[in-house]
Amino acid sequence: MQGNGASATSKNQSSMKIPHVLTIAGSDSGAGAGIQADLKACAARGVYCSTVITAVTAQNTVGVQGVNIVPEDFVAAQLKSVLSDMQVDVVKTGMLPSTDIVKVLQQSLKEFPVRALVVDPVMVSTSGDVLAGPSIVSGFRDNLLPMADIITPNIKEASALLDGMQLASVSDMRSAAKLLHCLGPRNVLVKGGDLPDPSDAVDIFFDGENFHELRSSRIKTRNTHGTGCSLASCIAAELAKGSPMLSAIKVAKRFIETALDYSKDIVIGNGPQGPFDHLLKLKSTSRKSCRQEAFDPSDLFLYAVTDPGMNKKWGRSITDAVKAAIEGGATIVQLREKDADTGDFLEAAKACTEICHLHGVPLLINDRVDVALACDADGIHIGQSDMPVRVARVILGPEKIIGVSCKTPTQAHQAWIDGADYIGCGGVYPTNTKANNLTVGLDGLKTVCLASKLPVVAIGGIGISNASDVMKIGVPNLKGVAVVSALFDRECVLTETKKLHAVLTEANCPNFSWV
Numbered sequence: 147m148q149g150n151g152a153s154a155t156s157k158n159q160s161s162m163k164i165p166h167v168l169t170i171a172g173s174d175s176g177a178g179a180g181i182q183a184d185l186k187a188c189a190a191r192g193v194y195c196s197t198v199i200t201a202v203t204a205q206n207t208v209g210v211q212g213v214n215i216v217p218e219d220f221v222a223a224q225l226k227s228v229l230s231d232m233q234v235d236v237v238k239t240g241m242l243p244s245t246d247i248v249k250v251l252q253q254s255l256k257e258f259p260v261r262a263l264v265v266d267p268v269m270v271s272t273s274g275d276v277l278a279g280p281s282i283v284s285g286f287r288d289n290l291l292p293m294a295d296i297i298t299p300n301i302k303e304a305s306a307l308l309d310g311m312q313l314a315s316v317s318d319m320r321s322a323a324k325l326l327h328c329l330g331p332r333n334v335l336v337k338g339g340d341l342p343d344p345s346d347a348v349d350i351f352f353d354g355e356n357f358h359e360l361r362s363s364r365i366k367t368r369n370t371h372g373t374g375c376s377l378a379s380c381i382a383a384e385l386a387k388g389s390p391m392l393s394a395i396k397v398a399k400r401f402i403e404t405a406l407d408y409s410k411d412i413v414i415g416n417g418p419q420g421p422f423d424h425l426l427k428l429k430s431t432s433r434k435s436c437r438q439e440a441f442d443p444s445d446l447f448l449y450a451v452t453d454p455g456m457n458k459k460w461g462r463s464i465t466d467a468v469k470a471a472i473e474g475g476a477t478i479v480q481l482r483e484k485d486a487d488t489g490d491f492l493e494a495a496k497a498c499t500e501i502c503h504l505h506g507v508p509l510l511i512n513d514r515v516d517v518a519l520a521c522d523a524d525g526i527h528i529g530q531s532d533m534p535v536r537v538a539r540v541i542l543g544p545e546k547i548i549g550v551s552c553k554t555p556t557q558a559h560q561a562w563i564d565g566a567d568y569i570g571c572g573g574v575y576p577t578n579t580k581a582n583n584l585t586v587g588l589d590g591l592k593t594v595c596l597a598s599k600l601p602v603v604a605i606g607g608i609g610i611s612n613a614s615d616v617m618k619i620g621v622p623n624l625k626g627v628a629v630v631s632a633l634f635d636r637e638c639v640l641t642e643t644k645k646l647h648a649v650l651t652e653a654n655c656p657n658f659s660w661v
């Protein structure tokens with residue numbers, strides 16, 4: 147799809163444009179899937195969502211008891227009302243119960259182009275009830291797929307779109323993604339929620355050139371009703387914010403995983419497939435369960451820590467440094483601007499927060515709780531002589547990440563008691579970035595890791611030449627390395643980050659690579 151979507155000519159148009167997703171889908175009376183899931187997913191991702199309803203279903207956790215299709219001229223009327231007036235960025239489709247409705251949508255999009263079209267080719271509900279008959283396949287193929295920026299079929303839908311091709315493995319999903327791409331969409335995501343893999347939920351993304359295997363842990367829960375609708379809405383929401391496609395998909399997948407994890411024990415309804423909680427508030431039995439985005443220890447894998455002196459030396463801005471590190475594969479970023487003026491630091495921190503969030507990478511601020519709050523960073527990293535963790539937790543609330551530098555098992559234990567999320571242990575090797583810093587060595591690191599109940603990131607003098615030695619101490623809660631000079635005291639941050647990422651991937655899992 148192409149076009150500007152918004153004409154933005156209205157006089158009372160304010161200067162603040164809110165990202166806007168229009169969903170065209172069916173209503174689910176149980177509010178687990180369909181329009182209701184789309185509204186909640188967009189709300190959770192901070193995006194406005196308008197709704198064109200194609201059918202009203204009588205539905206609960208047991209199944210679909212009835213479907214009442216909205217006449218296509220009234221679907222057309224709803225589309226016109228919204229698209230002609232409300233500056234839609236992205237359209238996301240769900241249940242389209244007839245080919246006439248598909249054609250109405252195609253016509254409306256020709257008249258009112260939008261920036262992107264996300265097609266979730268809904269056909270059968272998780273409960274096995276038919277939401278769009280087999281005749282819809284030709285409607286999708288002929289009218290919608292060629293216009294789509296991305297399609298997100300599950301295994302059954304991919305099979306139906308490919309004349310019954312059987313999909314029983316990740317390798318079949320790859321073949322299907324390639325064949326589906328030939329039908330015209332720019333990108334294809336084949337979702338593997340229904341694949342019989344007990345440990346991972348694997349989706350295959352194909353952009354016409356490259357495959358990406360996207361894995362998350364498979365959450366053990368009955369509350370998976372609406373995951374497909376929510377994933378597609380979340381992708382649409384991220385695209386509406388301006389994210390590139392792959393980043394949008396990664397953020398969406400992580401959102402589903404986190405939301406399922408938070409909602410895994412909630413009980414709504416008596417049927418086999420319950421709804422989950424998009425806003426992560428229902429299950430509030432522990433501090434961590436209130437989090438918008440749970441801290442994921444695997445984010446510590448390649449931890450980039452900025453240094454003002456180095457950026458100055460190489461003549462780059464902090465934002466350029468952060469962008470390059472993320473592009474190279476950094477999985478978390480910490481801004482460590484010890485001597486900056488608060489005003490300048492805050493401006494830089496706001497810009498970096500925006501960049502990091504666009505790519506689904508958490509941003510932490512070193513030491514400055516005030517700056518972290520003001521720029522809405524994901525959290526802070528503090529040293530032993532900075533503000534105590536307990537005080538920082540009270541100020542920051544339960545949702546922010548707190549990391550603490552620790553050199554000893556006693557400090558690591560205290561960090562856990564005080565409510566930190568991870569510890570940074572070092573200096574592992576001598577370093578210039580911290581004067582008079584006591585080096586703990588690989589043995590000291592191992593001792594702290596073995597004693598720590600929290601995940602650990604190693605820091606201090608680590609780079610391409612020794613990162614693999616560090617990871618090979620082989621303690622499971624050592625999740626990654628934090629680096630300053632090895633990325634930022636170099637001419638090309640992007641190249642160095644990529645190299646380090648490759649070294650860490652190899653050390654972590656030899657002969658295996660994925661996104």
Ligand SMILES: Nc1ncnc2c1ncn2[C@@H]1O[C@H](COP(=O)(O)OP(=O)(O)O)[C@@H](O)[C@H]1O
Nearest residue numbers: 300337338339340347348363364365373374377
């Ligand atoms: N139990 C689970 N744990 C984690 N992710 C899941 C789980 N079930 C499904 N997903 C993910 O949710 C998304 C929707 O997938 P899927 O259930 O296959 O689609 P649909 O709801 O359209 O049938 C995919 O990203 C999939 O990997």
Ligand SMILES: Cc1ncc(COP(=O)(O)O)c(N)n1
Nearest residue numbers: 172173179180271272371372
């Ligand atoms: C109105 C409507 N739209 C979509 C779905 C698919 O969702 P799921 O595959 O999770 O049942 C549904 N059950 N109802």
Ligand SMILES: [Mg+2]
Nearest residue numbers: 272339373374
């Ligand atoms: Mg599902």
